[in-house]
Amino acid sequence: xxxxxQDKCAIVGVxxxxxxxxxxxxxxxINDMAAEAIMNACADAGISHKQIDGFSYYSTAGAxxxxxxxxxxLMETLGxxxxxxxxxxxxxxxxxxxxIGLATAGLMNEDCTYTVTLMALQQLxxxxxxxxxxxxxxxxxxxxxxxxxxxxxxxxxSVLARRHMHLYGTTQDAFGEVVMxxxxxxxxxxxxxxxxxxxxxQYDASVMLADPLRRxxxxxxxxxAVAVITTTMDRAKDCRHKPAVVHAAAHGGQREWGRAFAWxxxxxxxxxxxxxxxxxxxxxxxxxxxxxxMDVALIYDxxxxxxxxxxxxxxxxxxxxxNDYVLSGKLRYDPATGKGVNGGTPVNTHGGNLNEAYIIGxxxxxxxxxxxxxxxxxxxxxxEFALVSGGPASLPVSSLILRKD
Amino acid sequence: MTYGPARAxxxxxxxxxxxxxxxxxxxxxxxxxxxxxxxxxxxxFRMPPTAICPECGSRAKEWPTLPGTATVFSYAICxxxxxxxxxxxYVPVVVDLDGAPGTRLNANVSGCDAxxxxxxxxxxxxxxxxxxxxxxxxxxxx
Numbered sequence: 001x002x003x004x005x006q007d008k009c010a011i012v013g014v015x016x017x018x019x020x021x022x023x024x025x026x027x028x029x030i031n032d033m034a035a036e037a038i039m040n041a042c043a044d045a046g047i048s049h050k051q052i053d054g055f056s057y058y059s060t061a062g063a064x065x066x067x068x069x070x071x072x073x074l075m076e077t078l079g080x081x082x083x084x085x086x087x088x089x090x091x092x093x094x095x096x097x098x099x100i101g102l103a104t105a106g107l108m109n110e111d112c113t114y115t116v117t118l119m120a121l122q123q124l125x126x127x128x129x130x131x132x133x134x135x136x137x138x139x140x141x142x143x144x145x146x147x148x149x150x151x152x153x154x155x156x157x158s159v160l161a162r163r164h165m166h167l168y169g170t171t172q173d174a175f176g177e178v179v180m181x182x183x184x185x186x187x188x189x190x191x192x193x194x195x196x197x198x199x200x201x202q203y204d205a206s207v208m209l210a211d212p213l214r215r216x217x218x219x220x221x222x223x224x225a226v227a228v229i230t231t232t233m234d235r236a237k238d239c240r241h242k243p244a245v246v247h248a249a250a251h252g253g254q255r256e257w258g259r260a261f262a263w264x265x266x267x268x269x270x271x272x273x274x275x276x277x278x279x280x281x282x283x284x285x286x287x288x289x290x291x292x293x294m295d296v297a298l299i300y301d302x303x304x305x306x307x308x309x310x311x312x313x314x315x316x317x318x319x320x321x322x323n324d325y326v327l328s329g330k331l332r333y334d335p336a337t338g339k340g341v342n343g344g345t346p347v348n349t350h351g352g353n354l355n356e357a358y359i360i361g362x363x364x365x366x367x368x369x370x371x372x373x374x375x376x377x378x379x380x381x382x383x384e385f386a387l388v389s390g391g392p393a394s395l396p397v398s399s400l401i402l403r404k405d
Numbered sequence: 406m407t408y409g410p411a412r413a414x415x416x417x418x419x420x421x422x423x424x425x426x427x428x429x430x431x432x433x434x435x436x437x438x439x440x441x442x443x444x445x446x447x448x449x450f451r452m453p454p455t456a457i458c459p460e461c462g463s464r465a466k467e468w469p470t471l472p473g474t475a476t477v478f479s480y481a482i483c484x485x486x487x488x489x490x491x492x493x494x495y496v497p498v499v500v501d502l503d504g505a506p507g508t509r510l511n512a513n514v515s516g517c518d519a520x521x522x523x524x525x526x527x528x529x530x531x532x533x534x535x536x537x538x539x540x541x542x543x544x545x546x547x
Contacts, residue, residue: 088407138420138421138422139422139426140422140423140426140453141421141453142425143421143422143427144427144452144453144510144511145511146419146421147414147419147421147511147512147535147541148414148497148498148511148512148513149414149483149485149487149495149497149513150481150497150511155481155483155497158481159479159480159481159497159499160479162480162481162524163478163524164477166479208406208482210458210481210482210483211406211408211479211481211482211483213481231450255459263450263453264499264509264511265507265508265509267507271478271479
């Protein structure tokens with residue numbers, strides 16, 4: 001059954017700071033970067049930032065992994081006169097596109113008129129995401145994980161990747177192709193951190209950090225901020241750009257995935273998956289669409305194998321067939337035709353977390369908006385539907401379909 | 406790739422904490438007994454231990470002594486000591502515990518070269534003293 005809020009709200013503004021290599025944004029502060037992203041997003045929408053009256057966060061309103069957003073503090077910084085919606089999805093980056101569903105909830109409940117979803121990230125040495133799990137103080141729950149030395153997200157994800165290789169014959173070549181196919185999309189992006197084309201030899205020479213994963217299978221560590229503005233369709237008509245219509249949005253997941261790699265208790269086939277099957281099924285049910293209807297897929301890529309597993313969970317290929325799907329070139333974007341390759345759907349036309357910048361998923365939403373506006377740097381020809389996914393991690397994870405107006 | 410012998414992370418750099426739900430597991434470990442949390446109502450096993458049985462809702466818990474054997478479900482090979490970044494080959498494994506269907510532990514495996522670890526490998530519990538007098542269940546190749 002179609003979602004009751006289908007096509008009733010839209011993303012009307014996107015804004016960002018520069019993207020900095022980890023730690024290089026200092027001496028800017030988190031609120032400075034957040035405010036710049038919000039002001040840029042409002043300028044893009046053609047509204048004043050003082051019209052923002054809602055905040056729809058994810059990642060438990062985290063700004064990176066140790067800092068926190070506070071709505072009152074942002075109001076004080078930006079002079080917003082009043083707010084009537086301040087809410088967050090729980091857990092981490094898995095909720096990123098789901099926050100647009102949260103925004104829709106606030107708008108449809110007439111709590112707010114323009115709501116911002118944002119992330120700002122500053123990975124000073126003590127805030128490095130790569131070591132946050134291992135540096136966390138022991139607690140009764142993580143005492144069943146931390147002593148194993150699975151200290152970084154890459155360690156954790158390598159255990160899932162290994163199981164996928166065991167069950168389905170998936171190869172490291174496929175992980176490499178995920179990285180190379182999306183790297184090919186950054187050469188023309190001024191803000192991208194990694195722009196040089198990547199050869200298979202270079203990938204194979206990348207240092208093994210957590211066998212079977214190499215350094216290049218890990219996403220970038222960057223600083224910066226990204227904000228997007230969501231409003232109702234009637235207000236969206238008065239904004240500067242064509243609305244990126246919120247066609248479907250879902251967050252959540254099922255118990256078998258649960259705390260995911262913070263737990264490792266997932267039974268097969270959930271263990272070697274992205275945990276996205278539940279929200280994937282929800283957005284397909286909300287929209288009546290399926291993977292083959294998507295013109296572009298912005299798939300959260302903190303680690304290359306998790307792209308492959310999401311493609312399976314969203315139904316771009318069957319479960320267990322991700323290896324062959326990826327290796328057949330179907331993630332690639334062909335600039336000559338503006339279409340996919342070999343019948344595939346282009347994935348991460350912006351380069352993703354692996355190559356452009358890592359702002360915990362927000363860059364994927366921005367790319368989705370630009371694709372359905374028709375203004376993307378690597379524009380997919382006649383793009384009507386864009387899928388955006390949030391990071392495979394502890395629940396909730398989330399999914400979003402944006403539609404061209 | 407060739408890594409050489411898999412070693413457990415030194416126990417003196419490992420610290421845990423407990424709460425009333427998890428402490429019986431760790432107390433049993435101190436006595437050299439591998440246990441898992443079993444529902445006193447329906448017999449369902451769960452790990453890590455939690456307050457309530459997710460199947461039947463009972464708060465009754467039992468702590469049977471398990472055989473101490475397990476099967477490797479998945480693993481990674483790491484080559485830096487997570488504390489100081491020095492070269493150190495260890496293999497975090499996710500194991501299925503014998504005698505407690507559906508439960509797993511995350512641990513290190515030793516007693517073989519890292520590159521010989523494989524999914525399906527049989528292992529037996531190997532106790533590692535850690536900080537504060539606690540003892541951690543790791544595993545050795547059976």
